[in-house]
Structures are given as structure tokens and as C-alpha cells.
Amino acid sequence: MYDSYFATAMRYGMDDYEAAIRPVKRQLFAELASYLTRPASAGSGSGTDGGSGSPPIRRVLEVGVGTGPNYAWYSEALSAAVAGTGAGTATAATAEVAGPTTTAAAAATAGLPRLQVVGLDPSPAMLRFAEESARAAGMRLAGDAGGGGDGGDGIGGGLDVEASLIEGSAEALPFADGEFDAAVVTLVLCSVPSPAVALAELRRVVRPAGRLLLIEHVAAPPARPLLRLAQSALTPLQRLMADGCCLNRDTGAAVRAAGWGGVLREFDLEGMSILAPHVAGLLVR
């Protein structure tokens, strides 16, 4: 019952938070999409070969996917990245020359990788909402026949993005070393039993030079002792109400200690009270 209560609260109670974090997500998902849709020749060569003549496959793991609020961001950012390749403008002409058997979608995505987004969460109730979110974002669910979940041509008028969802925990990821090109965690390291173990696991399953998109609320810095004290005082209650969520974790330090590089921005999210202090970045393995 608790599982279902918390999933429903996350599904319907996060609008203010999502509105506040929107500019940060827009920027970081755009950077991630641009990284993932680089032409294979310009990449590190790590993308899985999709088979004879097929485009390479890029894989993203979202840990603690929750109700799937980020699926809409993959969709928006990937559409923009596809448009940025110029593939969209070549679509009509390419389809015309190739004749009626070549679909516009296939022409639009020529040369682009296929994307697989794996969402993992220990909560079955969260995963049910996440499935709805993936379909609403135009993703194809693994196991579904045909194209986009809404019956359309996929994301951005053609990019093939497959979503799969599995039950599991961040501390013991059921994947091989270096299996993913990137990982995503948003508002998860506050809740997992051991952020250090989770960050090490993420580093294990992301390939060398792969990316980690991370957005987390954190403990206020020592220079703000009153807020820090309030966060510690309220953490026991928060843990009860919000599935183990701690207000007083130094997640930025844990990210660095785990060996992730790149820029990790520290900022306050306006209107979020004791949840205001945040860290966010697109980190490098």
C-alpha cells in the first residue's frame, strides 16, 4: 500500500517541482541528446553495432525512474537533436528519390543511432506509471510490435527509441560492465541506502567516457548552518513520508569520491524551501 501511495504522490504531486527544475532539465537533456545522437563516425566507437548495415545502438539506463517524468525530456531533446542534424530537412527529397517504399521516417533517421532507454526501479507501482509516461512520450515499449507507442512514427517524426522497464535496485545493477553509453539519476541518491555503492555501480555499467546526467537535492553547504540543521532535524520525518528520502546528504562529495568528472553545478531551486539546495550536471565517466 505504501508503494502505491508514494507512486501516486510522485505521479500527481510533483508539478511545482517539475516546473521549477524545467530550465535545468532542458539544458542537461539537450546536452545528453546531442551526445547520444552524434554520428557514429564522430563518436568514441563504443556504440553497439546494430548489425550488418544497421545504425549503431545507443543505450541509456535511468536508475530510480519513478513515474517517468523524464521521458518527455528524452522525447523533446532527442527531437531537437534530430532536427539539428539536418536529417529532417533532407527527408522529403530523400524519400522522393528513394521511391514510395522508403518511408519518410526511415529517411529522416538515416545515419542516426537507435536508442534504447532502460528504466529501473524497485517499485512495481512506479514502473506502471513509468510505462504510461514512456508511451505518452512516443517511445516504443520493448515487446510491442510496430513503431511509436502512440501508433506514430516514433520520436521527432522518425527516431526509433525503445523503452524497457525492469524491477531492480541501484546497489546491484543487473547489467554487465560498460553496457550503457549513459545513465540518468534524478532525485534518487537521496533515497538509496548507499549512494556510494549506487554511484560505483553506475560507473561500472557506463562505458569509459560515457555520461551521467544527475540532478539531486542535497544538504545545504556548511556556510548555511541553520538550513543544514533544519534539514538534519526534519530528515527522520521526511524518511517516513517520502520512502527513505534524506534531506541532509552531501551528494556532490559522493559523486566526486566515486570518480565522476565534469561540471557539477550547485544551486538553489527557487521556492523549494528545505529541498532548495541542488547539484546537477552531465558528468563524464
Ligand SMILES: C[S@@+](CC[C@H](N)C(=O)[O-])C[C@H]1O[C@@H](n2cnc3c(N)ncnc32)[C@H](O)[C@@H]1O
Ligand atoms: C523521489 S523518487 C524520484 C523518481 C524520479 N527519478 C523523478 O525524478 O521523479 C525516488 C525514486 O527512487 C526509487 N528508489 C528508491 N530506492 C531505490 C534503490 N535502492 N534503487 C533504485 N531506485 C530506488 C524509488 O522507488 C523512486 O522511484
